[in-house]
Amino acid sequence: MSLSPCFIMLVGYSSSSEEESEVTTDTNTSLSRKYQEEDDGDDGCPVRKKAKMKQLVPKTRLPVPGDLLAMYPEEEDPQTDDSSLHGGRIRSFKHERGNWATYVYFPYNPEEEFLELLDELLSAAGAHGVALKPQEEFHLTLSQTVVLRHHWIQPFIQSLRTGLAHCKRLACSAGKLKVYCNAEKTRTFLGMEVLTGQDQLLDLVRAVDRTMTEYRLDTFYKAPSFHISLAWCVGDFTAPMEEWIQELQSLVDHHEEGVFTLRLDCAELRCRTGNKTFRFPLES
Structure with missing residues (x-):
């Protein structure tokens, strides 16, 4: 009995398939063992892959460029509310990121004679039990x-x-x-209360108050006592200081x-405003 060519081809195909099946099985077994040897973790990730992932994680954080930090000067140290960092002073309002304390003023550059007098005043106050601290800078406030x-800063300054x-x-x-x-x-x-130039100062206050009103901020006092603060202390010592203020006045x-x-x-x-100072030269 003779076999047709088609039958011969089918028999050959079947034999080839069986051989491939055996090879595939052996290969799968080998791969399976390989991954079983590599996978000793609990999360299903091969050890070698874990090693590569660990290499990708930076060991130290890179420093933030100074130029980038300078773009956000309003982000102050969160410890700025600590009164111990400010000689015991307590903020009139809570510090919040993005909020800038703002005021308008005339600067005063002290002369040597003024500083000598200030030392005498502080010494006399100390003799009465009040330890006054000199101002870090001297100015006449108009707001x-x-x-x-x-x-708000740029449009406020422009106004x-x-x-x-x-x-x-x-x-x-x-x-x-x-x-005070x-x-x-x-x-x-x-x-030290201002005795001359009060009318002109009131004109300036009115100009400043118009901007304050525009931004719904507090205007200056209705009956201001223009003055330059010389020294300060923590707490309310108004009553005892007024008892011997004439002694200081005599100095x-x-x-x-x-x-x-x-x-x-x-x-x-x-x-x-915050750590920025804007200047407004006045006409002669």
Whole structure:
């Protein structure tokens, strides 16, 4: 009996398939054993893959470029609310990221005679049991301290610049000591009240207040006592200091060659907001 070519081909195909099946089985078994040897973890990832993944994880964090940090100056140290970092001073409002404390003022650059007098005043106050600390800088404020959101700063400053564009420079003097206390009764100040130039200062306050009103911020006091703060202490010491303020005043009235008068050339108004200071030169 002769076999047809088709039958021969089918028999050959079947034989070839059986051989491939045996090879595939052996290969699968080998691969299975290989992965079983590699996979000794609980999460189903091969050890070799785990090793590669570990190599990809950086061991240390790269430093943030300084230029990038400078783009966000309003992000201050979260410890700035710690009163121990500010000589015991307590904030009038809670520090929040993106909120900038802002005020308008005239700077005063102290002369040597003024600093000598200040030392005498601090010594006399200490003899009465009140340890006053000198101001880090001296200025005449024309606004309350308000809070500005970071994105308000540029339009706020532009509004101030427009309102002060035609304001005139002035000169004022101070020589009368006065005790001040903040609204929260957390700090007491020894100040020197301004005696001349008050009308011109009120004109400037009105210009500043227009910008404050535009941004729904607190305007200046209705009956302001313009002054330059000389020194301060924590707490409300208004009553005891007023008892011997005349003793301190006598040091001012009889300082060396005569009455000491603090003279302030108000040629440039400034606005400080956060760590930025903007300048507004006044017309001559």
